[in-house]
Amino acid sequence: MIGILWAAQPDFRLLPISLSLVHRGLENVYSHGRGRKKCTSNRDNRTLERIVKQNPFKNVGETHKEWTAAGVSASRITTHRRMQDMGFSCRIPCIKPLLNKTQRQKRLAWAKDKKDWASAEWSKLMFSDESTFCISFGNQGPKVWRKRGEAQNPHCLKSSVKFPQSVMVWGPKSSAGAGAGPQCFLRSKVNAAVYQEVLEHFMLPAAEQLYGDADLIFQQDLAPAHSAKATSTWFKDHGIPVLNWLANLPDLNPIGKIYGVLYCEEEDAIHQTQQCRRAECRRATIRTTWALITPEQCHRLIDSMPRRIDDIQIL
Template sequence: MARGSPIPPMLRRKIVEQYQKGVSQRKIAKSLKLSSSTVHNIIQRFRESGTISVPKGQGRKTILDARDLRALRWYCITYSNATVMEIRTWAQEYFQKTLSVNTIHRAIRRCRLKLYRSKKKPYLNMIQKRRCFLWAKAHLKWTVAKWKTVLWSDESKFEVLFGKLGRHVIRTKEDKDNPSCYQCSVQKPESLMVWGCMSACGMGSLHIWKGTINAERYIQVLEQHLHPSRRRLFQGRPCIFQHDNASPHTASITSWLRSRRIRVLKWPACSPDLSPIENIWCIIKRKMRQRRPKTVEQLEACIRQEWDNIPIPKLEQLVSSVPRCLQMVIKRRGGATQW
């Protein structure tokens, strides 16, 4: 039993039954994994009153009653980004009571709420939301078969992971300055830039290099990998090429694609949640955190291995979810979706 939690009536009944059979209090406490004082108090109450129920009014009175909790729940839901200190300041002024941070934490749990780390999403202004909303409405009629003709592409940065990555460490209070309990970080770790493409038919080519990407390098990557990926994945069938509005994808890239007669999917700004290849990057980065390559060479080998291990049913599932993402964008009036 957790410390401070009430003893269930069934467990109190077992204690009394064993006591009536002549079992000692120490053996009862050991068999039921309870403290000796708890067993003694329940048996003493049974001797005096002949009942196992707890009398009303026992225990410490709560500082906030049910009405206060309803007001606190309303404030927490209305101002969901408020800190615990801000909630405490408001509660002390509203309830005219002296409250501690621990009291606020317990009250939030009693309101059936919990403090979570907020998800990071790209910032969208009103114009970008409007354009994303119109883009989703324009492509809502596309079928899953139509989305399977899209060749998705994107770039992502992978870093070599150093040291212990966990946010928590199990230690005593005195071990806070023990070097084994530190979380060490590197200021500028070695990294690789990765370009890749995929479709519902399978994984396309992968290009890895050091440094940043610019328009000239991006054209070289497309010249080397775009046409082989199209031929291998679509086998001569028409397809639509997709890339985002990153700065290297400038007007020179548009003219290069137009000269090769490559059909390009128009893409709204700041909308990575609509591209299935972003989920592929998340899967591979999660695998990298598990494998923890120590050098750049190991990192590149792991990326290529995990890239080839992505199953085709997973790709079909991600591409088939695009219509649902569009419906979510329309529902949120162009806002970020779950991804």
């Protein structure tokens, strides 16, 4: 039919359309059906997707072996390409604590108690936490294959473990004033006495710097040094109210996000200068990156607390 049209109308300049449009139309007609046929069927692809979903922490090589063991003839490159075509991306898994039924119920009750808190209430909180920065490299563990929107899927989460070998840092954060207060490096095991020294020499100056004469509520987790009777007495003696907190709530503390950003920036700086494997040099790098945290970053994370509470109630 194209040949007939060409013979009947050889001068396409007489048509009320551009020559480039005619050329593209002819190319589409002649190129229809071209291209190499895929070596895997839709059924093979469904098998691959099921394999990835059953264990998303497998790497491409392991997934490829399992797929070919199911009778599919495909290369490792094809396996990788099909996984990407399905929408899977290789990402660092989010980390959440393992919770039993009782802990989930307590989390839900805690969230319902705080669901009516507005940004004004959350801004009174001074969040605090210790974080560890490993001196060795390559300790992130396996990555996970997941699709967009599956970051919080239970099958794509990594369970957290405690007490890695590290440099330990304590630091406060709030949405008031400068946002992030002075930090403290902990050189010894943190017991109640050591923690009270941190509160005396770092938390009180941070409260003065961030809040002044305004009211504040202090947040801390339920580590033994934090929940010790002597520590509770210290807070009462200084007239500082402490937020009721539950065990296994690290994902609700927004300071964890700050530590995540701090860790990534600090890792980049260390990889650029391969001399910072020593703890002293690592502390200097952490101090530098901590000072770069902006008040805007702190404000955004504090303002996210109502949404975090809503997410608990939905789950």
